Amino acid sequence: MIPLRQVEGRAISLPDADIDTDIIYPARFLLITEKRGLGRYAFHDRRGAPGFPFDAPDAKEATILIAGANFGCGSSREQAPWALADLGLRVIVAPSFGEIFFSNCFKNGLLAITLPAEQVGALHGAATAGATIAVDLEAGTIAAPGVTTIPFAVDADSRESLLNGWDETARIRARHSADITRFEAAQRRASPWLWTKDDIDA
Amino acid sequence: MARTLYDRLWDAHVVVSEADGRSLLYIDRHLLHEVSTPQSFAALREGGHVVHRPATQLAVADHAVPTHDRDRPIADPLARAQVGLLERNCADFGIDYLRLDGPDQGIVHVIGPEQGFTLPGMTLVCGDSHTATHGAFGALAFGIGASECGTAMATQALWQTKARRMRVTFAGALAPGVTPKDMALALIGRIGAAGASGHAIEFAGEAVRALSMEGRMTLCNMAIEAGSRTGLVAPDATTFAYLEGRPRAPASASWDAALAAWQDLASDPDAVFDREIEIDAATLAPQATFGTSPDQVIAVDGALPDPATLADGAARAKLEKALAYMDLAPGQRLAGLAVDHVFIGSCTNGRLDDLRAAAATIRGRRVAAGVTALVVPGSGAVKRQAEAEGLDRLFVAAGFQWREAGCSLCVAMNDDRLPAGARCASTSNRNFEGRQGAGARTHLMSPAMAAAAAIAGHIVDIREDAA
Numbered sequence: 202m203i204p205l206r207q208v209e210g211r212a213i214s215l216p217d218a219d220i221d222t223d224i225i226y227p228a229r230f231l232l233i234t235e236k237r238g239l240g241r242y243a244f245h246d247r248r249g250a251p252g253f254p255f256d257a258p259d260a261k262e263a264t265i266l267i268a269g270a271n272f273g274c275g276s277s278r279e280q281a282p283w284a285l286a287d288l289g290l291r292v293i294v295a296p297s298f299g300e301i302f303f304s305n306c307f308k309n310g311l312l313a314i315t316l317p318a319e320q321v322g323a324l325h326g327a328a329t330a331g332a333t334i335a336v337d338l339e340a341g342t343i344a345a346p347g348v349t350t351i352p353f354a355v356d357a358d359s360r361e362s363l364l365n366g367w368d369e370t371a372r373i374r375a376r377h378s379a380d381i382t383r384f385e386a387a388q389r390r391a392s393p394w395l396w397t398k399d400d401i402d403a
Numbered sequence: 404m405a406r407t408l409y410d411r412l413w414d415a416h417v418v419v420s421e422a423d424g425r426s427l428l429y430i431d432r433h434l435l436h437e438v439s440t441p442q443s444f445a446a447l448r449e450g451g452h453v454v455h456r457p458a459t460q461l462a463v464a465d466h467a468v469p470t471h472d473r474d475r476p477i478a479d480p481l482a483r484a485q486v487g488l489l490e491r492n493c494a495d496f497g498i499d500y501l502r503l504d505g506p507d508q509g510i511v512h513v514i515g516p517e518q519g520f521t522l523p524g525m526t527l528v529c530g531d532s533h534t535a536t537h538g539a540f541g542a543l544a545f546g547i548g549a550s551e552c553g554t555a556m557a558t559q560a561l562w563q564t565k566a567r568r569m570r571v572t573f574a575g576a577l578a579p580g581v582t583p584k585d586m587a588l589a590l591i592g593r594i595g596a597a598g599a600s601g602h603a604i605e606f607a608g609e610a611v612r613a614l615s616m617e618g619r620m621t622l623c624n625m626a627i628e629a630g631s632r633t634g635l636v637a638p639d640a641t642t643f644a645y646l647e648g649r650p651r652a653p654a655s656a657s658w659d660a661a662l663a664a665w666q667d668l669a670s671d672p673d674a675v676f677d678r679e680i681e682i683d684a685a686t687l688a689p690q691a692t693f694g695t696s697p698d699q700v701i702a703v704d705g706a707l708p709d710p711a712t713l714a715d716g717a718a719r720a721k722l723e724k725a726l727a728y729m730d731l732a733p734g735q736r737l738a739g740l741a742v743d744h745v746f747i748g749s750c751t752n753g754r755l756d757d758l759r760a761a762a763a764t765i766r767g768r769r770v771a772a773g774v775t776a777l778v779v780p781g782s783g784a785v786k787r788q789a790e791a792e793g794l795d796r797l798f799v800a801a802g803f804q805w806r807e808a809g810c811s812l813c814v815a816m817n818d819d820r821l822p823a824g825a826r827c828a829s830t831s832n833r834n835f836e837g838r839q840g841a842g843a844r845t846h847l848m849s850p851a852m853a854a855a856a857a858i859a860g861h862i863v864d865i866r867e868d869a870a
Contacts, residue, residue, distance in 0.1 A: 224835065277531055279530075356423050381429070
């Protein structure tokens with residue numbers, strides 16, 4: 202995972218509520234078994250609609266997306282964040298997110314930030330005006346011209362992982378293998394029926 | 404301190420906790436399908452990881468598979484490659500795979516319970532948002548992405564943030580013609596598509612207790628459409644009777660020990676929920692969606708809302724956009740609206756109860772001219788049982804197509820896709836733009852309502868269709 206500390210750049214404003222992951226990444230492209238190069242399918246069926254913000258000439262330069270409420274709701278498909286990351290986005294700010302999408306973002310070097318609707322509204326204004334927005338994960342702040350610096354919170358573990366580009370699987374194995382073994386021994390005693398089908402670890 | 408069912412399940416699976424409230428949860432079971440796992444296996448290979456407990460994994464192909472001509476190789480080369488890749492990955496990593504041409508294949512959320520793979524008290528994950536379905540058994544089940552599928556396979560654990568507790572109580576008894584699908588849709592209509600975000604829902608009340616396991620699965624399945632990753636029903640005699648004797652459920656002394664432990668899986672009487680919703684089940688009407696979000700739903704005998712009456716600009720824009728996509732007007736009624744396609748199936752409504760309800764609606768009548776109607780059983784086992792009861796003959800005689808098990812028209816990434824502009828009465832779970840095919844329009848409803856729409860050629864109020 203590519204570490205993320207500070208991101209400064211143009212932002213795309215997509216204020217619609219309930220943009221689901223089917224809109225972000227239509228199902229028929231899920232037959233592709235790669236995770237790289239999926240940006241070309243992002244919002245595929247919305248492309249070409251009048252005023253669609255991802256079609257704007259300067260959208261390609263954007264590193265930040267300012268979105269609407271419940272962004273990324275619906276299907277768990279991780280192709281949605283993979284496609285958005287492939288477009289060059291590093292940060293998504295919204296009043297709320299679909300929970301699985303939110304979690305998926307952090308596994309892929311994408312910082313998802315939840316803020317009150319008024320603050321997101323101010324950032325929509327800045328994005329639409331073509332302003333440069335600066336997101337600082339270390340400081341936990343968002344700055345844009347004409348907007349009072351906005352503080353944001355991210356849980357400690359996700360923050361550390363993003364800052365360092367850590368892989369979750371490797372990190373759990375490195376830090377918690379003994380904890381997991383201990384848990385398993387206790388569960389085998391307390392709930393042996395969960396283990397009766399086990400063919401290893403005997 | 405008094406605990407909810409969710410608290411109990413959570414507490415029983417914490418490996419370690421962080422000060423900020425996150426916990427590393429032990430994952431007892433993982434269901435895999437062909438679409439969300441290719442990249443997970445690639446990550447295992449890249450990281451040099453093995454699958455920690457292969458026996459806790461179960462795989463099946465459902466999303467990309469055709470529901471016809473299953474004796475031939477899959478025609479679509481991408482789908483064929485994807486299913487082949489799952490089969491190879493499972494062989495390489497020692498994971499049990501239910502073959503596409505075998506008797507046990509089906510939709511992942513139908514076969515898990517059917518196999519007795521899903522059990523009360525366990526944690527279960529799957530790279531699929533409808534994993535909440537398994538919460539109907541009192542299991543802590545939630546959907547994850549492909550990265551977490553890889554992590555769960557390699558470590559048997561996932562970092563999770565605990566949700567707030569929400570109880571939805573359905574008091575009273577459902578009226579004739581009103582089903583678990585209507586309970587789910589009415590709830591989503593009331594609280595919104597993000598209404599339960601950040602919460603784990605426990606469904607309770609007399610109307611929930613009265614439901615079969617199939618009905619409880621329908622209800623929990625749609626928790627995600629209200630924003631919650633988790634839907635729960637406390638296990639009871641109905642649950643245990645369903646599970647006893649299933650192929651992968653514990654047997655003999657092991658069953659007795661499990662059964663004894665499962666008696667405790669309920670919320671304490673004095674447990675406090677962060678949010679309580681109460682719905683009078685007896686007053687619920689059959690529901691149908693009219694828009695492009697599951698919360699855009701009304702009682703089938705109601706009129707469509709008017710954007711002009713909404714003060715909030717964002718809400719008005721959302722409604723205007725949905726009505727334009729659906730080609731509907733404010734004040735219009737759904738009853739009488741012509742449909743050209745009908746889909747009966749999916750992890751929401753593809754089980755035996757659902758097919759029985761749809762078949763009972765036929766009563767010697769035929770599908771209306773110009774309507775294409777598909778019945779897609781949720782699994783091979785559901786299909787065989789339906790055929791043993793003669794349901795397939797009723798459907799075929801009436802002009803419905805009788806298919807093989809799969810996700811079919813719920814996801815539009817297999818051979819079953821609707822053309823732009825098509826209007827479908829569907830028993831699936833999402834009416835999103837393009838969900839059943841780019842430009843297609845979906846109206847979600849119960850199996851009996853969908854069957855009645857196929858026969859009438861338009862949406863009908865099932866209460867007026869009675870014999």
